[in-house]
Amino acid sequence: MTATSAPRRAPTNWTAPAMQARVAVRYRRERLFRLAGLGALCLAGLFLAFLLFTIVRTGWSGFRHSEVAVSVVFDAQALGIDPAVARGPGGVEAIRRADFNALMQRSAAAQLGPAADVVSEGAWLDLRAAVLADRGVLGQTRTLWVPVRSNIDLLAKGKFDENEAEVTRGVSNEDIADYHYLEARGLIRTDFNEIFVSAANSTDPELAGIWGAALGSLLTLLVTIGAAFPVGVLAAVWLEEFAGRSRWTDFVEVSISNLAAVPSIIFGLLGLAVFLNFFNMPRSAPIVGGLTLALMTLPVIVITARAAIRAVPGSVRDAALGIGASPFQVVVHHVLPLALPGIMTGTIIGMARALGETAPLLLIGMRAFVADAPKGLTSSATVLPVQIFLWSDDAQRGFVEKTSAAIMVLLVILLLMSSVAIYLRNRFENRA
Amino acid sequence: MTGLFPILLAVLALALLGYWIGRQRGLAMRRGLTIRIGTVHSLPVYHGLYVALTALLPAVLVLAGWAIVEERLVADRVIAAVPVDFRPVSEIDRGAFMNDVRGLANNALEAAFNPAATAVVPLYRATSEAFDLAAGVVAMTLLAVGGIWAFSRLRPDFRARSHVEKLLRWLLILASTVAILTTFGIVLSLLFESWRFFQIVPAAEFLFGTHWSPQTAIRSDQIGSSGAFGAVPLFWGTIFIGAIIAMIVAVPLGLMAAIYLTQYADARVRRVLKPMLELLAGVPTVVYGFFAALIVAPAVRDFGVWLGISNASGESALAAGLVMGIMIIPFVSSMTDDALMAVPAEMRDGSYAMGATRAETVTRVLVPAALPGITGGVLLAVSRAIGETMIVVMAAGLAAKLTINPFDSVTTVSAQIVALLTGDQEFDSAKTLSAFALGLVLFIITLLLNIYALSVVRNYREAYE
Numbered sequence: 001m002t003a004t005s006a007p008r009r010a011p012t013n014w015t016a017p018a019m020q021a022r023v024a025v026r027y028r029r030e031r032l033f034r035l036a037g038l039g040a041l042c043l044a045g046l047f048l049a050f051l052l053f054t055i056v057r058t059g060w061s062g063f064r065h066s067e068v069a070v071s072v073v074f075d076a077q078a079l080g081i082d083p084a085v086a087r088g089p090g091g092v093e094a095i096r097r098a099d100f101n102a103l104m105q106r107s108a109a110a111q112l113g114p115a116a117d118v119v120s121e122g123a124w125l126d127l128r129a130a131v132l133a134d135r136g137v138l139g140q141t142r143t144l145w146v147p148v149r150s151n152i153d154l155l156a157k158g159k160f161d162e163n164e165a166e167v168t169r170g171v172s173n174e175d176i177a178d179y180h181y182l183e184a185r186g187l188i189r190t191d192f193n194e195i196f197v198s199a200a201n202s203t204d205p206e207l208a209g210i211w212g213a214a215l216g217s218l219l220t221l222l223v224t225i226g227a228a229f230p231v232g233v234l235a236a237v238w239l240e241e242f243a244g245r246s247r248w249t250d251f252v253e254v255s256i257s258n259l260a261a262v263p264s265i266i267f268g269l270l271g272l273a274v275f276l277n278f279f280n281m282p283r284s285a286p287i288v289g290g291l292t293l294a295l296m297t298l299p300v301i302v303i304t305a306r307a308a309i310r311a312v313p314g315s316v317r318d319a320a321l322g323i324g325a326s327p328f329q330v331v332v333h334h335v336l337p338l339a340l341p342g343i344m345t346g347t348i349i350g351m352a353r354a355l356g357e358t359a360p361l362l363l364i365g366m367r368a369f370v371a372d373a374p375k376g377l378t379s380s381a382t383v384l385p386v387q388i389f390l391w392s393d394d395a396q397r398g399f400v401e402k403t404s405a406a407i408m409v410l411l412v413i414l415l416l417m418s419s420v421a422i423y424l425r426n427r428f429e430n431r432a
Numbered sequence: 433m434t435g436l437f438p439i440l441l442a443v444l445a446l447a448l449l450g451y452w453i454g455r456q457r458g459l460a461m462r463r464g465l466t467i468r469i470g471t472v473h474s475l476p477v478y479h480g481l482y483v484a485l486t487a488l489l490p491a492v493l494v495l496a497g498w499a500i501v502e503e504r505l506v507a508d509r510v511i512a513a514v515p516v517d518f519r520p521v522s523e524i525d526r527g528a529f530m531n532d533v534r535g536l537a538n539n540a541l542e543a544a545f546n547p548a549a550t551a552v553v554p555l556y557r558a559t560s561e562a563f564d565l566a567a568g569v570v571a572m573t574l575l576a577v578g579g580i581w582a583f584s585r586l587r588p589d590f591r592a593r594s595h596v597e598k599l600l601r602w603l604l605i606l607a608s609t610v611a612i613l614t615t616f617g618i619v620l621s622l623l624f625e626s627w628r629f630f631q632i633v634p635a636a637e638f639l640f641g642t643h644w645s646p647q648t649a650i651r652s653d654q655i656g657s658s659g660a661f662g663a664v665p666l667f668w669g670t671i672f673i674g675a676i677i678a679m680i681v682a683v684p685l686g687l688m689a690a691i692y693l694t695q696y697a698d699a700r701v702r703r704v705l706k707p708m709l710e711l712l713a714g715v716p717t718v719v720y721g722f723f724a725a726l727i728v729a730p731a732v733r734d735f736g737v738w739l740g741i742s743n744a745s746g747e748s749a750l751a752a753g754l755v756m757g758i759m760i761i762p763f764v765s766s767m768t769d770d771a772l773m774a775v776p777a778e779m780r781d782g783s784y785a786m787g788a789t790r791a792e793t794v795t796r797v798l799v800p801a802a803l804p805g806i807t808g809g810v811l812l813a814v815s816r817a818i819g820e821t822m823i824v825v826m827a828a829g830l831a832a833k834l835t836i837n838p839f840d841s842v843t844t845v846s847a848q849i850v851a852l853l854t855g856d857q858e859f860d861s862a863k864t865l866s867a868f869a870l871g872l873v874l875f876i877i878t879l880l881l882n883i884y885a886l887s888v889v890r891n892y893r894e895a896y897e
Contacts, residue, residue, distance in 0.1 A: 034791070037692025041688075239608060
């Protein structure tokens, strides 16, 4: 042995100042390293907090809007409505034909004086809605709170610096004068923005809402889940329970894992080339968007469903087979019910991803301007993330708060979906 | 096509009726006999399912096939009825013309671009209806024949369950082929459209040209109407944002976050911080894009001006790359997490036993041992970053430039695909087709990156098993 022949080294003197200094340096490095790790996490957390804070700060005012008080004389004659007809079966048609826009302008001019043009171009819809809701207002005078133009609304919310020069301020001196005129007389108020939660898109920020986009998202997701869930679960059952190892199953598995990594925009190209150009399906329709997103979420569902099915103990299968169940009965009666929470978790995660997806839907035309809520799976529609993108692209200042407000709605829905997924996952883990 | 939907509903309803009748028959079989095992082979449910499936499948197949070819047949008939002078000739004109007709027929359009379209709308409606009716009659006949035949086979010793299970087996196989069909669909559609593009623009010019301006002139006799399709500036922009700037942000932060979470944080801290990272991963990209455009891009521009960079742009590579990097942090972190967890505990314990601090253990033992796994994870993150679209569309701009100035505006492959395919498009122009060629490049690059990265990760895991 060489150890015995080598000169013996003196044992390290840990109390010597040189050694103490080395240990101190090492411990300091340790602390710095630890702080760097914590710092990285804090930085990510701060960014998230800043993002959410910015969105909420700019977005909360999108849920409120300003209205101006106008008292309107619902003169049936001037509107060209026969009150008897209005109450009859064809009443809705007659009311829809009437010129409420002129009535609105007359009323505003008569009462708001110099500030008559603050009223939004869509304010007359409120007058019509009042008549449609109650035919009794015909011939009466009612004071209504109608929406104002976006710039006046932003002034009321304090979004403009009135001391800035007119050219860079974004709002004209006339608008500011009008606003102060109304404010001094107490004719303007700010309250909950029912237009934002009930209307579809509009070119005027004060008349734009997210209901149309939300409905489009819902229809699209219904198609997605209707197509991706059954196909994904059946494919997972096949791969886990019935398919042996063969070249074919390898091929299927490779396809699925590759599809999971394909950028989402490629699915948009696929949808454009196959669904729109080859099958002539309608552009901008929820059915095309839903199918495109279904192909995108399919791998997610298959992969998580396989994991959930694999997690079902083999003893359950053996016991069922032992008392005479056929392999299909084992799967349908025992494996799938046990794997269902796990499958649901994966499905919800896939749906949440589909709900937040924008790029593929832009390619199949879901960025079209749609002024009405979609009526069916084949009518033109847009979805929440695309609506956010379109508004963020709009130069009008009033859309900034709408964009953030729409993001708040989208994030709340996504948060709810992931909460359900986490709840299911916890329950599932406790039982397994 | 919409006319087929009620027929499909009727077919489904009748199949349900078939299920009920078959099940009643199965129940009756059991009632007539004293129940002993083996007297009736299958449960009543399977008799019902057998009748329903035998009736349903041929009818649904006919309807599905019909839905695919119907529009084409209707279009042929309708166009044949248009006076010769107005008749659309090329495939694109036919498509546009039929879009007009369909829009008018569904009341989606007020007026058509082509005056001849209005005249044939009644014919279109009538032809569609007649074809729908024909499909309905065929489907119903098949349904009835299949159902009655299946019903006549029901007997106590009839093996209904085996038949149903055989059918279901085929259904499972069919479901699993959807993934393969999708892959084929992607590859074929990208290849086909790219091939058409490469007939207009040579592949070498596309792959190695350095000038990108796909705008095609309105009139075909204008000079330079072919546009320029050198995609190198796009490739550079994609790498610059996704593989360089985003990774400079994401790799150190993600790595350190994973190290802190796995080596330092106790269970309580992990319970708070892990969901935070998941939250960061769950924010939709359009939200990141909005944030990048609203807050980060102006801040980056002001910073650039403060540094004295004259051409600092409101849309910059740095803004998009920074936000994209933050978006990727959770991904890098979870990949690093997996790689660190795969290092055998003996190596870590050995290092502690030698008196190393945690930091020394991590930097000298764990990270070197996990390096292949971490590298694979970073490559996967790169492949995800270069396919990312919305942040770039909203914050990086559309100017194709070969620049290494991060304050300048650059564009990427994905952003160009969106720009080329939104707005007005005609389906044969080089501009539109080039989007598919870009898509093909993006698909191939991400696929190769993924295959390579996954094999690195797998080899690494096997090395420690």
